[in-house]
Amino acid sequence: MPSDVSRITSVDTYDIRFPTSRELDGSDAMNPDPDYSAAYVVLRTDADDEHEGHGFTFTIGRGNDVQVAAIDALKHHVIGRPVGDLCADPGSLSRTLIGDSQLRWLGPEKGVMHMAIGAVVNAVWDLAAKREDKPLWQLLADAAPEWLAGQVDYRYIADVLTPDEALTLLKRGRDGAAQRAVNLRATGYPGYTTSPGWLGYSDEKLTRLARQAVADGFTQIKLKVGADLEDDVRRCRAARAAVGDGIRVAIDANQRWNVDEAVEWTRALAEFDPYWIEEPTSPDDILGHAAIRQAVAPTKVATGEHVQNRIVFKQLLQAGAIDILQIDAARVGGVNENLAVLLLAAKYGVPVCPHAGGVGLCELVQHLSMFDYVALSGTTADRVIEYVDHLHDHFADPVRIVNGHYVAPSAPGFSAQMLQESIDTYSYPDGAFWTADRAAQEQEARA
């Protein structure tokens, strides 16, 4: 039986939640009690190679109820599809999912349904890369520019990026790509760390972790801000004192402010030389970001982790609203849409510094930045991938950081696969951790 008649036989979803709120890891001005979660999906096939496609989107706690249901609503589009066709053209599934006329009403191309599409599409790319026996970054970097250009949906962005322009950018990206792949394997891709800067941490912990970050080879750290200005002044002063002048300190308000407040608050922290202000206001407010950017220069403006699709990214770039574009591997509609966003950023010459952290976002997004370096923008100048040092041990191929750089993955796939033991332990509500936790709480209530 030829292998290309194998089909997708199941699309299995898992609600996985980690009790991160208990340590205030991940606490910021808008998310005081995050239980980092993944709405996780596994595509299984009847092929004899035993490859599975793993994908997920990152949510927080109760949000996972809704997110898993959204992925379940897409299953019928995937089950029964020929695996060979699917992996040869993930864009065809992406278009089908986005085009579901009944589910499209919930967006279009935004929010829970779009994130669900991203999880499924990313699982297909994981499967495709495993079948090619390549890490995803390399599959993308090796792909013919014509094929890659054909994976992008130009609807609503063709006024700014035509298929011909995309092809030109991708062909240009191939100049010197082989040498850059060698460089990437040798030195990795630069990262920065958010670990010192969570809002719930004491000044002592902040100082200790900031010093540690520099000792570990990072040249940039990031602090959460936006809850209390006096606290932020004190924390920024402590961070700057800990790292010295040669290290970039970015700040992140997680959408806390109105436009005027964002300007005042950022200016009030200017004496500590913040490199960028991230998510100063609503991710939908394109003109607000443009106004903030004008007012707080030379502090740069960054956003993107909650930007819902390529169209909003297009407008942020058109309006000159951002200095730094922050893709998220699991927010928009998966690899295909992130290719569109990377192409838009390349066209405008705006550096892409991905959002990561959460559950598995570092594992995923490193592949997109590494592809961008090797075969699209061709540079890592002023580009860094966010790094947060928790929850990696739940993944089969966790990120590795050496001297402040992400080591290029060599295992086939999208680094998306979680360990079965972690899935079993942290599945909600019936995994081993949550079952024991419930029993302990009930006992406490009785005592």
Ligand SMILES: [Mg+2]
């Ligand atoms: Mg952020």
